[in-house]
Amino acid sequence: MKGIMKSIKTVSFLGSGNVATSLAKSFYNKGLKVDCVFSSKIKNATLLASKVDAKPFDKISKDFFNSDLVVVALKDDVIEDVLRGVNFKNSLLVHTSGSFNTQKLSAFSSRYGCFYPFQTFRKEVETDLSKVHFFIEANLEEEQTSLIQFAQLFSDLVVPMNSKERKSLHIAGVGVNNFTHYLLSLTKQYCEDNNLKTEYLSSLLLQTIQNSFYSENSLTLQTGPARRGDILIIQKHLDELKDTPKFKKLYKTISQLILDEFHENQIKL
Numbered sequence: 097m098k099g100i101m102k103s104i105k106t107v108s109f110l111g112s113g114n115v116a117t118s119l120a121k122s123f124y125n126k127g128l129k130v131d132c133v134f135s136s137k138i139k140n141a142t143l144l145a146s147k148v149d150a151k152p153f154d155k156i157s158k159d160f161f162n163s164d165l166v167v168v169a170l171k172d173d174v175i176e177d178v179l180r181g182v183n184f185k186n187s188l189l190v191h192t193s194g195s196f197n198t199q200k201l202s203a204f205s206s207r208y209g210c211f212y213p214f215q216t217f218r219k220e221v222e223t224d225l226s227k228v229h230f231f232i233e234a235n236l237e238e239e240q241t242s243l244i245q246f247a248q249l250f251s252d253l254v255v256p257m258n259s260k261e262r263k264s265l266h267i268a269g270v271g272v273n274n275f276t277h278y279l280l281s282l283t284k285q286y287c288e289d290n291n292l293k294t295e296y297l298s299s300l301l302l303q304t305i306q307n308s309f310y311s312e313n314s315l316t317l318q319t320g321p322a323r324r325g326d327i328l329i330i331q332k333h334l335d336e337l338k339d340t341p342k343f344k345k346l347y348k349t350i351s352q353l354i355l356d357e358f359h360e361n362q363i364k365l
Contacts, residue, residue: 103245104128104242105128106129106131107123107130107164107166108133108134108165108166109130109133109134109144109150110160110166110168110169110170110178110179111135111168112133112134112135112137112140112141112144113219114217114218115213115217116167117147117217117219118217118219118223119167119169119192120133120144120148120150121147121148121222122223122250124148124149126249130145130148130149130150131163132145132160132163133148134153134154134155134178135152135153135154136178138153138154141154156178160187161187164188165188165246166187166188166190167190167192168190168191168192168201169192170191172193175193175196175200179203182204184204186207187205188208188242189204189205189208190208190209190234190243191210192212193266194263194265194269195262197259198210198233198259199235199259202235207235207239208234208239209234209243210233210262211230211232211246211247212230212232212233213225213228213229213230214231214265214269215228216273216277227251228253229253229254230255231255231256232244232255233256233257233258244256282346283297318357320354321333321351322351322352322354322358325355325359330351331365333347334348348365351365352364352365
């Protein structure tokens with residue numbers, strides 16, 4: 097079957113969360129028409145729809161089929177349940193997930209793909225899409241070209257990528273974003289609890305990112321008491337953290353991993 101490549105000018109959204117809200121507002125601000133917004137809670141659909149002059153729905157209606165593009169911005173574990181029983185026929189249907197297998201959309205449309213913006217989104221934070229990588233996949237070459245051209249309206253950082261590669265990228269993203277965010281947030285809280293200004297750490301943080309992410313053989317640049325095998329210092333720090341159990345657990349866990357890496361599993365905390 098041949099795809100029908102055409103420019104994408106109208107979009108509908110299944111979902112009203114962080115990703116849907118950020119994309120819908122960005123599309124709208126770019127002059128695209130947002131037709132419909134679906135959420136299982138009509139209140140949420142109405143809230144987003146009101147920001148982009150769209151129609152809110154808590155059930156998927158035929159109105160969605162008139163859009164050039166239907167964006168599924170839902171949690172992976174509910175996508176198939178929400179779509180079940182709906183035949184989008186020739187609508188171009190795409191998901192925005194890092195881990196969802198694009199092929200699963202074949203049960204709901206003959207034209208399907210992935211439109212994955214690789215960024216962390218929050219409804220209350222405006223995101224500059226021009227600095228965001230978009231990873232694109234489609235079942236037909238014509239649709240992939242169409243989606244790439246569409247993504248290029250917002251960013252020059254557009255890359256074709258299949259589901260397997262995208263899943264690996266998503267795992268890497270969890271490490272660099274979610275894990276790092278949690279680590280930095282606990283560290284920030286520790287500073288606040290101990291009357292330390294976080295600005296004291298800014299230069300160290302920037303150098304750490306440079307060493308760990310932009311240097312070759314970055315593990316060789318590891319420093320600190322665990323790298324040296326300085327158990328005395330580590331134990332003193334753990335004692336100091338007795339009233340901060342989450343940070344203590346994090347400190348001990350990561351210290352042990354570093355010890356295992358550089359001391360051949362010979363030192364146990």
